[in-house]
Amino acid sequence: MEPHEFPQIEQQLAPVFERHGREAHWLLQILREAQEIFHFIPSAAITCIAAHLGVPRTRVEGVAGFYSFLSLKPVGEYRVLFSDNVTDQMQGNPELMRYFCHKLWLEPGKVSEDNLLSVDSTSCTGMCDQGPAALVNGWPLTNLDHERLDLIAELIRGRKPVCDWPPMLFEVKDNIRRSGTLLGEPFASGAAIRATLARSSAATLLEMEASGLRGRGGAGFSVARKWSMCRVSPGEKHYIVCNADEGEPGTFKDRVLLNSYADLVCEGMTVGARIIGATKGFLYLRGEYCYLLHKLEQALAQRRVAGLLGRNILGETGFDFDIEIHLGAGAYICGEESALIESLEGKRGRPRNRPPFPVTHGYLDQPTVVDNVETLACAARIAAQGGEWFAAMGTAQSSGSKILSIAGDCARPGIYEYPFGVTLHEILDDCGAEDPYAVQVSGPSGILVSSKEFGRCISFEDLPTAGAFTVFKRGRDLLQIVQNFVHFFAHESCGFCTPCRVGTQLQKKIVDKIANGHGTAYDLEELKQLGHIMQTMSHCGLGHTAPNPVLDMLKKFPDAYQHKLKDLAFEPAFDLDGALETARNITGRDDAWAHLP
Amino acid sequence: MNEKRKIRLATCSLAGCFGCHMSLLDIDEKLFDLLGMVEFDRTPFTDIKRCGPCDIGIVEGGVSNAENVHVLKEFRKNCKVLVAIGACAITGGVPALRNNIDLWDCFQEVYLYEGGLEGNQIPNDPELPLPFDKVYPVYEVVKVDYFLPGCPPSADMIWKFLTDLIEGREPKLDYEMLRYD
The missing domain is CATH 1.10.10 (Arc Repressor Mutant, subunit A)
Known part of the structure; x- marks a missing residue:
């Protein structure tokens, strides 16, 4: 057009x-x-x-x-994006996508001639516990199979608006399998705010400190320190931001928290706002979760009616605070707090130079706290029930509990809340993992753990995690899994700094080369060197962690790649003779010079 | 006379513009110093057609056709140290602009639409190097020991690199030499 x-x-x-x-x-x-x-x-x-x-x-x-969800070229009136997360792949998404395209006479990535439909793949949509999953015009489709795809094809051919499709296609379950204090105990709306107002902000900050609460997004920074630094930073306005850009493949705990515990999260934001002196908060919701937008808006409206948001909250004169929801548009990098702030300001999600940190120069250059969804839910509990109560759970340096999003090769995928310190053995037993061989803890940017290490425990001291817990049984092709991860990083690198922009591409090329049977010992060395450069020279966490799955595989899973290697010191990255095939066809040549050994 | 053996040096240009070779010549009077230290094997300067055993091989240009692969493999086999010089050898460079165009479209545009001396036909003589579907960087075809970036790398950079290598030092290029703005 x-x-x-x-x-x-x-x-x-x-x-x-x-x-x-x-x-x-x-x-x-x-x-x-x-x-x-x-x-x-x-x-x-x-x-x-x-x-x-x-x-x-x-x-x-x-x-x-x-942003991936925005397109400068026409896409179909119906845009179906299949999630290419590793769990969706294991559940058969590549085959389903081929089936669907074949059925509708379509090539992936292209728009049908009548501009009706386009089909492509997208990064993890956060439905790993009920995959294979896809998005249609931004709405999540779960538990896909041939039957459902047949129905979807019919609906699209009949040009039925997505809002009129059968609701069962869009059904998203919480799948909470194990709850602890955060998910299990009742919470009365307003309790945390009342307690904060009763004991004063300074005293509540002390409770936060006593709780030892650390950020749940992965980095584990002390919440009390972050809040107190922001509280004392001079600025015209202070802001609090809830980071709900849950982009790490395999993570879906925030989806559940926002769906069923939105009140708790908002309460945590309001307490935080009171402490740092913010009148405005943002909830940055990843584009994949825009189906939650309406429900969240309703939750905010209810809180306004109940006097828990708005002007003079709970009758406290001058305590004004409200929350606005911003939607992302498909960019993993926006989970990085400074990239998220850039995105909130309507820019490309490019991480900022740090320092200065957001606590002094954040949104619109004003002091800003950015916290993970789960962190804010914990903060609300602490404000209501006190710091010591919270600190009594978990380990010395990791107080409280952690919500894990478990998926992959296990009988009962879903949400599990454990006190910190739980071992992998225990978790694997609980989720019904059959003959587990490896676990990817905290997603592709985290740690690939081998079965020898299943005695290790979830905690900041040992295995820190943002929540993803992906189980792989014996017999899974780990090289293929790692290949999926490096493709993910190459796609999601924001392109700002060279070590990450080029490094993720080279990493992808070399892993592909090994997977295609052209790899040598030389390539393994290249991967190690490349990993070192990316870890030490990249601008932000994406580049620092992108080599993790590759390096973990090289170190712990030699069986995954050794049989693929050639004995030679060097092999071309591609099939030399095969690359001449096109020209052979065009020229009709088949002489000796038209071939390469 | 037991004179020290001279270093043997070979150079070639694959899918390149010879600009890197021009830059090498740009070391001007230091060419005499260079000739005091090295002997040229296969290179456009000597017009020797096949490469013999050498110490250093310098390759300009990307890998665009089957003949490029034969030359490159000959260099790799005979040279102890192989250097990819310039943007084309390192990334494919300007010739790789054709990578986004379908090969059949290229052939049609060149040989069929306008027609050549022989009329509208696609040449198929076995003596003509057969093009690849894409232009590839040198390191994807053989192992490369050193990369000299630039389009072209400056004469000073080439001189510094070669003298380091010839005198047995690990080549080290200052930041200033690697700046292009």
């Missing part, structure tokens, strides 16, 4: 502009809505948005080009 086919573009965008005003930090939200209207971002829309916001056209195009 050409731009001139949108003569009404300004009128079509007018309600979007009306909603968001002229602030440039709404750019990403405006683009998301434009994508919904036109099924892609037409060139004319970019011009129109740039003029409306008073920013250069390149800035708008730069943002539109950065």
Whole structure:
């Protein structure tokens, strides 16, 4: 479609502009809505948005080009994206995608000739416990099989709007299999805020310190320290942000917390806001979870009615705080707190230089706290029940409990809450893992643990985790799994710094080379060196952790790749003779010089 | 006379523009110093057609066709140290711009639409090197010991690199030599 086919573009965008005003930090939200209207971002829309916001056209195009869910080229009226997370792959998604494309006479990545449909793959959609999964126009499809795909194909051919599809296709279960204090105990809305107001902010901060609560997003920074640093940072305004950009493949605990414990999370944000002196908070919801948006908006509305959000919260004069939801658009890097802030400001999700840290220079350069969903839920519990109560659970340096998202080769995938210090043996028993061979703890950026290490425990001292726990049984091709991870990182690198942008691509090429049977001992050395460069030279955590699965495999799972290696010191990265095939066909040549040994 | 054996040096250009070779010549009067230290084997300077046993082999250009592979493998077999010089050898460079164009489209554009001296036909003489589907960097075909970046690398950089190598030092290039802005 050409731009001139949108003569009404300004009128079509007018309600979007009306909603968001002229602030440039709404750019990403405006683009998301434009994508919904036109099924892609037409060139004319970019011009129109740039003029409306008073920013250069390149800035708008730069943002539109950065996020995977925004498209500068037309995609189908129906856009089906199959999750290519490793668990979805194990559950058969590649075959299902081929089946679906074949059925609808379509090639992956291309738009059907009538512009009706396009099919492609996307990074983990957070439905690992009920895969294989996909998204249709942003809505999650779970438990896919041939039968369901047949039905979906019918619905699309009949041009039925996605909102009228049978609800069972979109059913997302919580699958809470084991709950502890965080998920299991009742919580009265407002209890944490009341307790905070009763004992004062300073005293509540002391409770946070006594609790020893550390961030649940992976890095494990002390919450009390983060909050107190932000509290004393000078600034016109302070902000608190809930990081619900749960992009680490294999993690889906925040999905459940936001679906069934939104009150607890909001309460944690409100307590945090009281302590750091924020009047505004953001919940940055990953694009894959936009199906939760309506429910979350309702939860916020209820809290406003109950006097738990808004002006003079619980009658406390001057205690004003409200939460706004921002949607992401498919970018793993936005889970990094400074990239998330950039994205909140309507920019490309590029990590900032640190220091200065967000606690002093965050959203709009103001002091900002960014906390994980689970951290904020814990904070609400601590504010209500006290720090010592919390510190009594877990280990010396890891107090409290941890929610794990368990998936992969186990009988009972789902959400498990354990006190810190639980061993892998115990977890594997509980989830019904049959003959487990390896576990990926904390997703591709985490640690690949071999069966010899199943005595190790989940804690900041031993195996820190953001929540992902992916089980692989004996017989799984670990090289293929690692290949999936390196492809993921190569796709998600933001491209800002060379060690990560180039390193993730080289890593992908070399692992592919080994998987294709062209690998040698030389390539293993290359991978090690490359890993070292990425770990030491990259700009942010993505590049630092992207080599982890490769290095873990090289160290702990020699069986996974050794049989694939050739004996030679060097092998070309591709099939030399095969690369001449095209030209042989074109020229009709088959002489000796038209072949390579 | 028991004169010290001279280092043997070979160079070639695959899918390149000879710009890196020009840059090597750009060391000007130091060419005489270089000739005092090395003997050239196969190189466009000597017009020797086949490479014999050498100490250093310098390869310019990416790998675009079957003949490039034969030359490259000959270099790898005969040279103790193989150096990929310039952007094309390292990444494919300018010739690799064709990688985004279907090979059949390339052939049609060149030989069929406008027609050549022989009329509208695609040449199929076995003496013509057969092109690959894409242009590949040198390191994907043989093991490369050193990479000299630049388009082209400056004469100073080539000189510093060669003298380090010839005198038995690990080549070390200053940051200033690797800056291109």
